[in-house]
Amino acid sequence: MARVIDGRALARKLDERTAQVVAKLLDDRGIKPGLAVVLVGDDPASEIYVAHKVKACLRVGIESFKHRLPASVSQQDLLALVARLNHDPKVHGILVQVPLPRHIDPSAILGAIDPAKDVDGFHPVNVGRLSTGTGGLVPCTPLGVMMLLDSVVDEIKGMSAVVIGKSNIVGKPIAMLLLEREATVTVTHIATRGLPDIARQADIIIAAAGVPRLVRGFWVKAGAVVIDVGITRVSGASGERDILVGDIAIDEMNHAGAVTPVPGGVGPMTIACLLANTVKAAKESG
Numbered sequence: 001m002a003r004v005i006d007g008r009a010l011a012r013k014l015d016e017r018t019a020q021v022v023a024k025l026l027d028d029r030g031i032k033p034g035l036a037v038v039l040v041g042d043d044p045a046s047e048i049y050v051a052h053k054v055k056a057c058l059r060v061g062i063e064s065f066k067h068r069l070p071a072s073v074s075q076q077d078l079l080a081l082v083a084r085l086n087h088d089p090k091v092h093g094i095l096v097q098v099p100l101p102r103h104i105d106p107s108a109i110l111g112a113i114d115p116a117k118d119v120d121g122f123h124p125v126n127v128g129r130l131s132t133g134t135g136g137l138v139p140c141t142p143l144g145v146m147m148l149l150d151s152v153v154d155e156i157k158g159m160s161a162v163v164i165g166k167s168n169i170v171g172k173p174i175a176m177l178l179l180e181r182e183a184t185v186t187v188t189h190i191a192t193r194g195l196p197d198i199a200r201q202a203d204i205i206i207a208a209a210g211v212p213r214l215v216r217g218f219w220v221k222a223g224a225v226v227i228d229v230g231i232t233r234v235s236g237a238s239g240e241r242d243i244l245v246g247d248i249a250i251d252e253m254n255h256a257g258a259v260t261p262v263p264g265g266v267g268p269m270t271i272a273c274l275l276a277n278t279v280k281a282a283k284e285s286g
C-alpha cells in the first residue's frame with residue numbers, strides 16, 4: 001500500500017512555525033504582518049478561497065485586509081487600489097484573487113503589485129528570480145508541493161521528475177523548483193505524445209492538469225512518488241454534496257511509494273505557504 005502523505009498535518013506544522021515567527025516579529029521589531037486580499041466580483045469559488053485565506057491569517061496572527069470590489073470595477077480603479085496597497089506600511093502581502101472579470105487584464109494587475117509584496121509569486125520579477133535561482137517570493141502551490149516531496153524523499157537531486165501541466169502558476173514554477181534541486185525534469189502538457197510511457201519512467205510525478213483521474217495506475221512505476229495538484233469539483237448524485245476530485249486515480253496507486261490525497265494534500269499546503277510567504281515579506285520589509 002502506498003504511503004498517503006497527510007497534507008493537513010504538514011500544513012499544521014508549517015502554521016505553527018509561521019505563528020512563532022509572527023510572534024517574534026512583533027516582539028523584536030513591532031511588526032504585525034498584514035495580508036491584503038482583493039476580491040473582484042462574486043465568483044462563488046473565489047469567495048470560498050478568500051474566506052479560507054482570511055480565516056487562516058487569523059489562526060497564525062497575521063492581520064488581513066479584505067477588499068471587495070464589484071465585477072464592474074474599472075481596470076484603472078483596481079490599479080489605483082493596488083498602488084495604495086503597495087504604499088501601505090501595514091500591508092506586507094497583496095493577493096488579487098483570480099480569475100478577474102474579462103475586461104481586466106490580469107497581467108497588468110499582477111505586474112503592478114510591488115514584487116516585495118507579491119506573496120503569490122506571479123510578478124515577472126519573482127518569476128525571473130525563480131528561474132535564475134536568485135530568491136524572491138515563490139508561488140504558494142509549487143512551494144507546498146516541494147515541502148510535500150521533502151517529507152517523503154531524502155534527496156531529490158538526480159531523481160527523474162515528470163510534471164504534467166505547464167501553466168505559469170503551477171506547472172512551470174514546479175519544474176523550476178525541481179530543476180533548482182537538480183532533478184531531471186520533463187514538463188508535459190495537453191499536446192505531449194505518449195504521456196503514459198513518459199510518466200512511467202519517473203521517480204516523481206506531479207499531476208497538475210485539472211483532469212480527473214488522468215494518471216492511471218499503469219502510468220506509475222513501482223515506488224514512485226505521485227503528487228496530485230489537480231482539483232476538479234464534480235457534482236454529487238441528487239441530494240449529495242459536490243465532491244473534489246484529483247488528477248490521479250488514487251485507488252490504482254497501491255504500488256506507488258507515496259501519494260497525496262484530494263482533498264487533504266496540496267490544498268492545505270498552498271494556504272500554509274501563503275501565510276509563510278506573507279511573513280517572509282514582512283520580515284524582509286523596511
Ligand code: NAD
Pocket residue numbers: 141164165166167168169170171188189190191192195208209210211214229230231232266267270
Ligand atoms: P491550467 O488549466 O492553467 O493548466 C492545465 C495544464 O494541464 C495545461 O498546461 C495543459 O496543457 C495541461 N493538460 C490539460 N489536459 C491535459 C491532458 N489530458 N494531458 C496532459 N496535460 C494536460 O490549470 P492550472 O491553473 O495549472 O491548475 C491545474 C490544476 O491544479 C487544476 O485542477 C486546479 O484546480 C489545480 N490547482 C490546485 C491548487 C491547490 O491549491 N491544490 C492550486 C492551483 C491549481
